[in-house]
Amino acid sequence: MAKKLVRSVWDFENEWVETVAEVPERLPEPWAPDRPLRVAGQKYPRVDGYQRVSGDARYAFDIQLPRMLHGKILRSPLPHARVKQIRAEKALALPGVVAVFTHENIPPIPWYGDSFLFDPHVRYEGDEVALVVAESEAVAEEALGLIEVDYEPLPFVIDPEEALAAGAPKLHDEGNLWNGRPNVYERGDVEKGFQEADVVVEDTFRTQVVHHAQLEVHVCVADWEGDQLTVYETTQATFSVQRSLASILKLPLNKVRVVNYFMGGGFGSKLGLEKQTVLAALAAKQLGRPVRIANPRKDEFLAMGNRPSSIQKLKVGAKRDGTLTAISLWSLGPGGAYRSAGAELGTPVREIYKCPNVRTEESTVYINAGPARPKRAPGHPQGTFALESILDEVAEKLGMDPLEFRLKNYAEIDQVRNRPYTSKYLREAYEAGAKAIGWYEKRNKIPGSGVGPIKRGIGMATQIWGGGGGPPAYATVEIVSDGSVIVRSGSQDIGGGTRTIVAQVAAEELGIPMDRVTVIMGDTALCPYGPTSGGSVTAASITPAVLAAAVEAREQLKGYAASALNVPADQLAWEPGRFFLKSDPGKSISFEEAASRLRSNMIVVTGARGPNPEGYTINSFGAQFAEVEVDTETGRVRVLKIVAAHSVGRLINPLTGRCQFEGGIIMGLGFALLENRWMDPNVGRMINTNLHDYRVPTMMEIPEIEVIIVSEPDTKANPVGGIGIGEPAIIPTAAAIANAVYNAIGVRVRELPITPYRVLEALGKA
Amino acid sequence: MAEGKGGVSRRGFLKGFGTGVVGAAVAAKVRLGEAAPQTSPGWDGKVPVVLRVNGKEYRLLLEPRTTLVRAIREHLGLTGTKVVCDRGECGGCTVLMDNKPVYSCQVLAVEAQGHEITTIEGLVQAEELDPIQKAFVEHDAMQCGFCTPGQIMAAKGLLLKNPSPTREEILRGMSGNLCRCAAYPGILRAVESLAKKAQG
Ligand code: FES
Ligand code: FES
Numbered sequence: 034m035a036k037k038l039v040r041s042v043w044d045f046e047n048e049w050v051e052t053v054a055e056v057p058e059r060l061p062e063p064w065a066p067d068r069p070l071r072v073a074g075q076k077y078p079r080v081d082g083y084q085r086v087s088g089d090a091r092y093a094f095d096i097q098l099p100r101m102l103h104g105k106i107l108r109s110p111l112p113h114a115r116v117k118q119i120r121a122e123k124a125l126a127l128p129g130v131v132a133v134f135t136h137e138n139i140p141p142i143p144w145y146g147d148s149f150l151f152d153p154h155v156r157y158e159g160d161e162v163a164l165v166v167a168e169s170e171a172v173a174e175e176a177l178g179l180i181e182v183d184y185e186p187l188p189f190v191i192d193p194e195e196a197l198a199a200g201a202p203k204l205h206d207e208g209n210l211w212n213g214r215p216n217v218y219e220r221g222d223v224e225k226g227f228q229e230a231d232v233v234v235e236d237t238f239r240t241q242v243v244h245h246a247q248l249e250v251h252v253c254v255a256d257w258e259g260d261q262l263t264v265y266e267t268t269q270a271t272f273s274v275q276r277s278l279a280s281i282l283k284l285p286l287n288k289v290r291v292v293n294y295f296m297g298g299g300f301g302s303k304l305g306l307e308k309q310t311v312l313a314a315l316a317a318k319q320l321g322r323p324v325r326i327a328n329p330r331k332d333e334f335l336a337m338g339n340r341p342s343s344i345q346k347l348k349v350g351a352k353r354d355g356t357l358t359a360i361s362l363w364s365l366g367p368g369g370a371y372r373s374a375g376a377e378l379g380t381p382v383r384e385i386y387k388c389p390n391v392r393t394e395e396s397t398v399y400i401n402a403g404p405a406r407p408k409r410a411p412g413h414p415q416g417t418f419a420l421e422s423i424l425d426e427v428a429e430k431l432g433m434d435p436l437e438f439r440l441k442n443y444a445e446i447d448q449v450r451n452r453p454y455t456s457k458y459l460r461e462a463y464e465a466g467a468k469a470i471g472w473y474e475k476r477n478k479i480p481g482s483g484v485g486p487i488k489r490g491i492g493m494a495t496q497i498w499g500g501g502g503g504p505p506a507y508a509t510v511e512i513v514s515d516g517s518v519i520v521r522s523g524s525q526d527i528g529g530g531t532r533t534i535v536a537q538v539a540a541e542e543l544g545i546p547m548d549r550v551t552v553i554m555g556d557t558a559l560c561p562y563g564p565t566s567g568g569s570v571t572a573a574s575i576t577p578a579v580l581a582a583a584v585e586a587r588e589q590l591k592g593y594a595a596s597a598l599n600v601p602a603d604q605l606a607w608e609p610g611r612f613f614l615k616s617d618p619g620k621s622i623s624f625e626e627a628a629s630r631l632r633s634n635m636i637v638v639t640g641a642r643g644p645n646p647e648g649y650t651i652n653s654f655g656a657q658f659a660e661v662e663v664d665t666e667t668g669r670v671r672v673l674k675i676v677a678a679h680s681v682g683r684l685i686n687p688l689t690g691r692c693q694f695e696g697g698i699i700m701g702l703g704f705a706l707l708e709n710r711w712m713d714p715n716v717g718r719m720i721n722t723n724l725h726d727y728r729v730p731t732m733m734e735i736p737e738i739e740v741i742i743v744s745e746p747d748t749k750a751n752p753v754g755g756i757g758i759g760e761p762a763i764i765p766t767a768a769a770i771a772n773a774v775y776n777a778i779g780v781r782v783r784e785l786p787i788t789p790y791r792v793l794e795a796l797g798k799a
Numbered sequence: 800m801a802e803g804k805g806g807v808s809r810r811g812f813l814k815g816f817g818t819g820v821v822g823a824a825v826a827a828k829v830r831l832g833e834a835a836p837q838t839s840p841g842w843d844g845k846v847p848v849v850l851r852v853n854g855k856e857y858r859l860l861l862e863p864r865t866t867l868v869r870a871i872r873e874h875l876g877l878t879g880t881k882v883v884c885d886r887g888e889c890g891g892c893t894v895l896m897d898n899k900p901v902y903s904c905q906v907l908a909v910e911a912q913g914h915e916i917t918t919i920e921g922l923v924q925a926e927e928l929d930p931i932q933k934a935f936v937e938h939d940a941m942q943c944g945f946c947t948p949g950q951i952m953a954a955k956g957l958l959l960k961n962p963s964p965t966r967e968e969i970l971r972g973m974s975g976n977l978c979r980c981a982a983y984p985g986i987l988r989a990v991e992s993l994a995k996k997a998q999g
Contacts, residue, residue, distance in 0.1 A: 088879015
């Protein structure tokens with residue numbers, strides 16, 4: 034297949050990345066919206082469902098190799114300290130303990146820019162201090178308690194505002210404010226905009242730190258066979274882990290294999306190489322035996338990432354007719370102790386609504402707590418909560434229906450990049466969602482006017498996200514002589530059902546049943562490169578590569594069909610299941626029959642993802658509507674129903690897609706009402722480091738959920754027409770719930786989570 | 800790497816890092832246990848344990864502190880059962896003990912003796928999935944699938960005790976099993992589909 038190099042700029046986890054990729058000269062014909070599809074777009078149960086329900090699915094957590102050792106990481110109990118001395122003698126004397134590694138016998142591999150794999154300057158409770166390796170996990174755990182460490186405690190700061198104050202304890206040479214200044218974006222003139230406004234509302238909103246709390250802890254098994262390293266890793270980034278690991282260990286890429294067939298959730302906490310993976314590889318090399326390191330649950334809370342908290346000062350101006358004149362945002366959030374993910378959250382303010390004058394000023398600070406990591410739509414749920422809350426306040430001041438107010442300020446184009454969207458069905462989402470929730474009938478015209486102590490309310494919020502994906506992404510399609518097909522792609526199925534949609538796209542284009550397709554993903558040794566599963570880019574990045582490979586593979590099979598029928602290939606046409614003679618459609622050969630002519634030949638085609646269209650922005654959009662019930666005597670909020678209407682191009686599998694939407698919405702509900710990291714300000718340590726005190730939603734909290742896809746396939750974005758759905762689902766939920774709570778009780782809670790105490794406080798009853 | 804085509808020796812590998820000084824320090828100072836690395840823990844203190852799992856009897860020699868889940872996973876190699884919190888908060892390790900769901904991280908292997916243990920692997924009969932397993936696939940009651948074995952065992956236990964639970968009974972019965980992917984609506988639909996069948 035002829036290829037060319039293209040430069041492509043696309044949105045990954047809310048950041049614009051530029052890639053140079055090799056893409057095919059000839060791109061596959063897009064699946065036109067009116068083309069009838071047999072397999073893609075249909076509800077198919079997961080192709081790996083059997084493995085997942087039978088216990089056969091082997092996660093990195095489950096890998097047990099002969100002679101495997103177990104590592105456990107000793108972490109700093111203090112928020113800020115210098116490690117003076119480590120004495121490992123007692124630990125080493127425990128039967129079954131094999132080795133202890135510390136900064137004294139591990140190379141100073143740079144990490145987080147100005148720190149190291151083991152850094153004697155520890156900057157948060159949970160910072161890595163030592164690794165103990167033992168014959169069993171239980172012995173390794175016991176040995177942790179026997180390692181003696183002398184710490185010199187240092188002053189610490191865990192509050193983002195205090196971190197900015199003069200004289201605050203400094204974590205890094207650069208100072209606590211990242212880059213020494215806020216991130217500023219400006220268009221138009223906000224001061225002028227506020228002067229032109231008839232109504233100006235100004236408020237401060239706060240959101241809490243929440244955790245990924247994915248159920249499979251961070252775990253890896255490192256195994257050397259000679260100079261060949263295999264790492265079984267739970268990750269959203271199989272290829273990126275391979276690359277980083279090879280570069281740190283100074284190994285050629287072809288000597289490092291990362292395997293990741295099933296993984297138990299990540300939500301952004303597994304986007305890169307982990308310290309423990311490097312440690313496992315080093316220890317395994319040194320000890321000559323495979324080493325497994327699995328975090329205890331507590332460490333996941335301390336060290337494996339979080340969504341940073343936020344303080345958001347918003348000011349919005351509008352004319353009497355509802356036209357927005359200016360929005361300004363000032364925000365502050367903690368990145369934690371190291372530079373891993375920032376606390377920016379201004380995209381919704383900059384992009385959702387049409388507004389000529391916008392200014393955002395976003396700051397991230399270091400504090401002595403676990404480093405933030407991207408968490409499912411970084412920045413967006415918190416930014417959307419504040420923006421959508423204040424917009425409701427403005428609408429109320431104007432005496433406008435909140436939905437009407439939003440429609441009045443509908444953005445037809447991407448105002449930041451000044452270009453159109455490939456598709457945007459947000460109007461349709463508003464309409465469908467409003468209808469399904471009963472917006473005009475059920476919403477309290479006067480907030481809080483319901484009678485009785487238990488009050489109901491309705492609220493809504495809007496979502497914007499990327500998810501258009503882009504190159505490079507590859508897939509291979511192999512057709513073998515029994516007509517079965519293998520598809521390989523180096524991405525991974527992190528639970529979104531990627532294997533299933535890949536099989537659907539291949540089966541669709543090849544005209545064969547789903548069960549003839551096997552998909553191999555998550556193995557750098559077996560698959561061509563596929564992107565990290567983050568930013569909801571996986572589907573939109575790899576399915577077009579699968580399509581390209583399938584089209585070409587079928588084209589090659591046509592040659593075998595032609596020779597079997599003894600006609601020139603160009604006289605054959607194709608329909609699902611068979612090739613036939615254009616001049617005599619009765620004369621045909623089935624896919625399987627043609628494949629049988631392969632004998633020991635194989636058709637192996639690598640398809641590449643084409644570039645994104647120039648001059649367009651690819652975004653998903655959506656609106657969620659919430660109906661809640663608030664007990665004004667106890668302060669308890671119950672979410673009764675969420676309607677989620679989204680514009681995401683083509684949904685390739687409505688069964689798994691629905692599951693993903695529901696899951697995102699419920700996680701959003703947890704953000705709105707339940708989840709919160711509690712820190713003890715006196716000692717700088719986290720209190721609720723377990724799944725009991727850190728409350729994630731259970732089955733008891735789930736509302737009725739209705740998912741409506743309002744979009745047409747977006748074939749301008751890519752030939753398959755899908756846009757990612759993983760992150761859009763969570764973005765507007767908390768905001769919609771907060772607006773519904775206001776509609777129910779008539780007072781606004783401007784801080785998440787909306788706990789019973791905060792509700793009572795807002796009602797003046799606390 | 801610098802060592803050239805002869806491949807990577809273990810020592811040479813570590814020397815390849817950072818400065819040569821550090822490499823030397825690594826070789827000199829690595830802290831190894833007494834008889835490491837070939838030691839295996841002695842037999843001392845281990846106790847004989849007889850477990851009946853999925854209809855088979857297993858005779859094991861275990862440290863008394865070994866939990867049932869570790870015995871199942873690490874000693875029997877049945878890794879379908881997961882460990883998520885290891886302290887009785889999530890249900891990820893749910894197995895059936897005499898047909899009742901238990902958190903196997905909260906049961907010692909020695910305590911499980913004399914009981915009939917069923918794990919997720921035990922529900923599969925000659926490659927044929929149990930109806931509850933099939934229902935989970937059909938209703939897509941999972942995403943990452945890491946909680947799924949525990950969810951299925953909890954659901955199985957619930958249905959064994961009460962073949963036609965109401966929605967409220969399902970919610971309560973399953974609320975001890977966390978799913979961070981929040982496939983709860985699908986799980987509810989899967990369990991309800993069997994409950995309805997049970998009602999006829
Ligand atoms: S692992 Fe046993 S209850 Fe969580
Ligand atoms: S399916 Fe991922 S935790 Fe339940």
